[in-house]
Amino acid sequence: MRQGPCSEEGCFTVLKLFEHVLESDPLINEVGFIHPSQFNLLDEEAGSSSVYQNELQPNNETSRKFWNQDHKLGISTDILVQLCKDAKHVFLLAFEEYKRHGNACNESQIENFSCSPGTPEIEVMRHSQAVLLLSSDFGTAWNARKLILSKKDQLSAFTKELRLSELILSNSPKSESTWSHRRWIIKMISQRFSTPQVIITKESELVESIGERSKMNYRAWYHRCWLVSYMAIEQVIQELNKSKRWAGLHVADSSCFHYRRRLMLKILESLYVKGGNAYDKSEARKIWKEELDWNKELVERYVGREALWLHRRFLSLNWIIYFACNDLDVSPEPGESIIMNEEIAIFIDNEIHLLESSMIVPDTKFEDFQAQALHAGVYMLWLTKKIPELWRMVEEKLGTEKVKCVLSTIAQERPSLLHHLVNV
Amino acid sequence: MKITALLVLKCAPETSDPVILANASDVSHFGYFQRSSVKEFVVFVGRTVASRTPPSQRQSVQHEEYKVHAYNRNGLCAVGFMDDHYPVRSAFSLLNQVLDEYQKSFGEAWRSAKEDSSQPWPYLTEALNKFQDPAEADKLLKIQRELDETKIILHKTIDSVLARGEKLDSLVEKSSDLSMASQMFYKQAKKTNSCCTIL
Numbered sequence: 001m002r003q004g005p006c007s008e009e010g011c012f013t014v015l016k017l018f019e020h021v022l023e024s025d026p027l028i029n030e031v032g033f034i035h036p037s038q039f040n041l042l043d044e045e046a047g048s049s050s051v052y053q054n055e056l057q058p059n060n061e062t063s064r065k066f067w068n069q070d071h072k073l074g075i076s077t078d079i080l081v082q083l084c085k086d087a088k089h090v091f092l093l094a095f096e097e098y099k100r101h102g103n104a105c106n107e108s109q110i111e112n113f114s115c116s117p118g119t120p121e122i123e124v125m126r127h128s129q130a131v132l133l134l135s136s137d138f139g140t141a142w143n144a145r146k147l148i149l150s151k152k153d154q155l156s157a158f159t160k161e162l163r164l165s166e167l168i169l170s171n172s173p174k175s176e177s178t179w180s181h182r183r184w185i186i187k188m189i190s191q192r193f194s195t196p197q198v199i200i201t202k203e204s205e206l207v208e209s210i211g212e213r214s215k216m217n218y219r220a221w222y223h224r225c226w227l228v229s230y231m232a233i234e235q236v237i238q239e240l241n242k243s244k245r246w247a248g249l250h251v252a253d254s255s256c257f258h259y260r261r262r263l264m265l266k267i268l269e270s271l272y273v274k275g276g277n278a279y280d281k282s283e284a285r286k287i288w289k290e291e292l293d294w295n296k297e298l299v300e301r302y303v304g305r306e307a308l309w310l311h312r313r314f315l316s317l318n319w320i321i322y323f324a325c326n327d328l329d330v331s332p333e334p335g336e337s338i339i340m341n342e343e344i345a346i347f348i349d350n351e352i353h354l355l356e357s358s359m360i361v362p363d364t365k366f367e368d369f370q371a372q373a374l375h376a377g378v379y380m381l382w383l384t385k386k387i388p389e390l391w392r393m394v395e396e397k398l399g400t401e402k403v404k405c406v407l408s409t410i411a412q413e414r415p416s417l418l419h420h421l422v423n424v
Numbered sequence: 425m426k427i428t429a430l431l432v433l434k435c436a437p438e439t440s441d442p443v444i445l446a447n448a449s450d451v452s453h454f455g456y457f458q459r460s461s462v463k464e465f466v467v468f469v470g471r472t473v474a475s476r477t478p479p480s481q482r483q484s485v486q487h488e489e490y491k492v493h494a495y496n497r498n499g500l501c502a503v504g505f506m507d508d509h510y511p512v513r514s515a516f517s518l519l520n521q522v523l524d525e526y527q528k529s530f531g532e533a534w535r536s537a538k539e540d541s542s543q544p545w546p547y548l549t550e551a552l553n554k555f556q557d558p559a560e561a562d563k564l565l566k567i568q569r570e571l572d573e574t575k576i577i578l579h580k581t582i583d584s585v586l587a588r589g590e591k592l593d594s595l596v597e598k599s600s601d602l603s604m605a606s607q608m609f610y611k612q613a614k615k616t617n618s619c620c621t622i623l
Contacts, residue, residue, distance in 0.1 A: 030455065035603075035605035035608045038605045041460055041605075042457075045460070170455070213454070213455070249425045249509060251509050252508040
């Protein structure tokens with residue numbers, strides 16, 4: 001058996017201490033790396049008296065390694081690199097052992113009566129947990145856990161894994177491997193047990209709280225969009241309603257509106273499900289109209305926010321194709337020409353009014369009126385590119401002067417975009 | 425929409441660094457171990473921006489996940505740390521209100537301030553809570569006509585506020601407002617602000 005650089009008992013004391021802290025506080029909900037100078041300050045802020053001492057660590061500032069109170073765990077950066085190396089080393093040893101002998105004891109262990117059932121497996125899980133808390137993108141460790149978990153048949157093993165993953169995300173919210181592992185767990189749960197709606201709901205809430213703390217977290221929002229494929233239509237509607245308030249408070253965040261589009265796409269898909277299970281079109285229509293009206297309120301209130309205008313593109317285009325067109329029982333073909341009708345005409349008329357009012361740029365530098373004019377112009381141009389029949393209507397209603405104004409605004413700020421939109 | 429901090433500072437030409445007169449911050453939405461560093465950064469960035477905001481000027485600086493808004497009214501400067509979503513106009517409306525209230529409560533006593541004040545100012549803490557909803561700040565707009573006449577300068581990065589040759593990294597290193605822990609946190613945050621993390 002391979003030996004480490006020193007005898008097994010003498011080495012890895014810090015690792016053992018780390019694993020002990022993790023085991024003794026199963027409710028730890030946040031992990032962080034801290035500077036050694038933070039220990040005293042943290043003690044003060046947590047209101048701990050000087051009587052508190054972690055009995056495993058000397059009360060000597062220079063050798064404090066872990067800080068654990070209120071279910072938070074801080075790891076000193078002084079020991080971090082060595083701890084990570086040790087954890088990796090020990091994990092890989094344990095994993096080799098597990099792969100060689102499975103979960104059975106080897107002969108010498110049986111002879112010495114030193115084997116207890118489940119030891120190699122437990123060792124792999126214990127050490128992989130330690131290494132992943134320090135280095136969340138270590139693929140081999142995640143794979144080891146997948147290997148062991150795939151042999152489990154209790155739901156609790158998987159929900160426990162979700163809790164570990166959440167703990168890891170508290171320190172590495174953008175770790176792709178961690179998010180990907182979550183998806184694996186959910187797939188396993190849905191294959192072996194049913195997919196409790198509660199799990200999907202909790203996942204969605206988790207992404208929202210992580211999105212709140214960690215900006216531009218594409219991976220978190222991708223995960224949330226992925227969840228939609230596990231949602232029944234009732235849950236989709238619920239999610240749309242629940243996430244509305246957050247979206248309204250984060251108007252610069254394109255990801256949350258992208259998520260809403262994903263939900264709304266699911267509604268569209270469900271309109272044409274065969275076998276009498278199709279979602280009620282008039283209900284869908286109501287939801288769409290509400291979203292359009294709400295988007296308009298936001299656009300008028302929070303001036304110059306591109307994410308809102310991008311959202312409107314999706315809403316308007318699909319309104320025209322799916323709801324304003326004469327009622328169809330089959331899904332419209334892509335590229336099919338739109339047959340102009342009165343409802344569409346009225347809708348476009350309103351959009352043109354919105355464009356006109358957005359083009360007004362008062363001489364104040366406070367609001368981003370310039371950006372509003374740009375985004376409104378681009379929005380309209382984009383719509384006419386998708387539905388060429390609209391261009392004539394826009395030209396007629398706006399008049400040549402205003403059309404020139406729109407085009408020159410876009411030409412100033414985004415010349416390549418203008419080129420792309422205008423070129424046939 | 426979030427306000428993370430509101431500061432009132434004295435900016436006088438003869439002192440090299442602005443003096444903090446009042447500070448209210450809400451760091452509860454940050455990671456547990458980052459909170460004290462965030463508070464230190466608020467002080468550091470607040471001082472840095474305020475000292476580079478000439479009298480009668482308003483400016484907004486984009487810095488990481490905040491927009492830092494500053495208004496220097498004859499040496500009394502209000503600084504707000506808001507997020508990207510909080511409307512700029514509402515932010516300046518609030519800063520105006522803060523300055524009015526400060527002068528109402530403390531008159532001109534601030535002119536002789538030499539050291540940072542550690543006393544919390546209850547009004548500022550209340551304002552931090554109340555104006556989390558920009559609609560409250562917008563109510564103030566109706567009585568603030570002077571807001572319309574002034575321009576504000578927008579900076580896409582904090583570097584454009586600094587003088588030529590000044591670098592943020594060296595200011596961070598030299599600053600007495602930032603502890604060792606915060607310096608480490610700053611360097612770490614620079615690395616991990618990209619999508620990929622490699623330990």
